[in-house]
Amino acid sequence: MLGNTLKSALMISLLAFATGAVADVTFSATQDGSALNIDKAMFDTPAAKEFLATGKNPYIGNEDAIKKGKKIFNLYSCVACHGGHGEGAVGPGLIGANFRYAKNATNKGMFETIWHGTNGGMGAKGFGLMAPDDGLKPDEVLQVISFVRSNSTVKMTGNE
Numbered sequence: 001m002l003g004n005t006l007k008s009a010l011m012i013s014l015l016a017f018a019t020g021a022v023a024d025v026t027f028s029a030t031q032d033g034s035a036l037n038i039d040k041a042m043f044d045t046p047a048a049k050e051f052l053a054t055g056k057n058p059y060i061g062n063e064d065a066i067k068k069g070k071k072i073f074n075l076y077s078c079v080a081c082h083g084g085h086g087e088g089a090v091g092p093g094l095i096g097a098n099f100r101y102a103k104n105a106t107n108k109g110m111f112e113t114i115w116h117g118t119n120g121g122m123g124a125k126g127f128g129l130m131a132p133d134d135g136l137k138p139d140e141v142l143q144v145i146s147f148v149r150s151n152s153t154v155k156m157t158g159n160e
């Protein structure tokens with residue numbers, strides 16, 4: 001009897017896994033913790049899909065992604081406010097142990113901040129940084145995060 005119950009429980013979880021019915025991570029705004037609804041269709045690369053399912057950034061330590069992330073960091077002016085290596089300028093440093101918003105120690109938290117900004121001088125609010133139509137896609141945000149973490153002075157990966 002018990003064996004059967006266990007077997008059917010296992011079948012159900014296997015089925016859920018096979019059909020992709022496993023719950024994805026939910027995102028919340030850094031401003032006030034309210035729900036952040038991001039169209040799942042935007043998570044359109046294997047890395048972005050993995051991030052949506054696990055909250056972990058698969059690009060951490062990936063040299064190619066770090067290189068691309070560095071380009072985006074410059075192209076989207078992160079560099080102007082956060083310094084060339086995220087060490088801080090008019091905006092806060094992103095590579096030490098302490099963050100203004102503690103959630104940025106995790107890659108999910110940093111993703112939410114870059115996606116939707118803060119109330120204290122960090123823009124965004126929408127599709128990637130600042131632009132609702134041609135901003136950064138989730139995959140690119142993950143690349144930028146991999147660049148930021150690669151500069152961490154405390155060897156923080158954000159996937160801890």
Ligand code: HEC
Nearest residue numbers: 076077078081091092099100101104118119120121122129
């Ligand atoms: C116009 C200046 C400006 C630009 C451009 C900008 N930021 Fe920021 N950013 C800020 C400021 C100011 C804060 C602090 C906001 C606050 O205290 O609410 C901040 C906060 C952050 C934080 C949270 C830091 C913490 O200590 O919690 C992260 C992460 C971040 N920015 C990443 C980025 C990335 C990545 C980019 C480029 C895609 C970017 N920012 C572009 C000004 C900027």
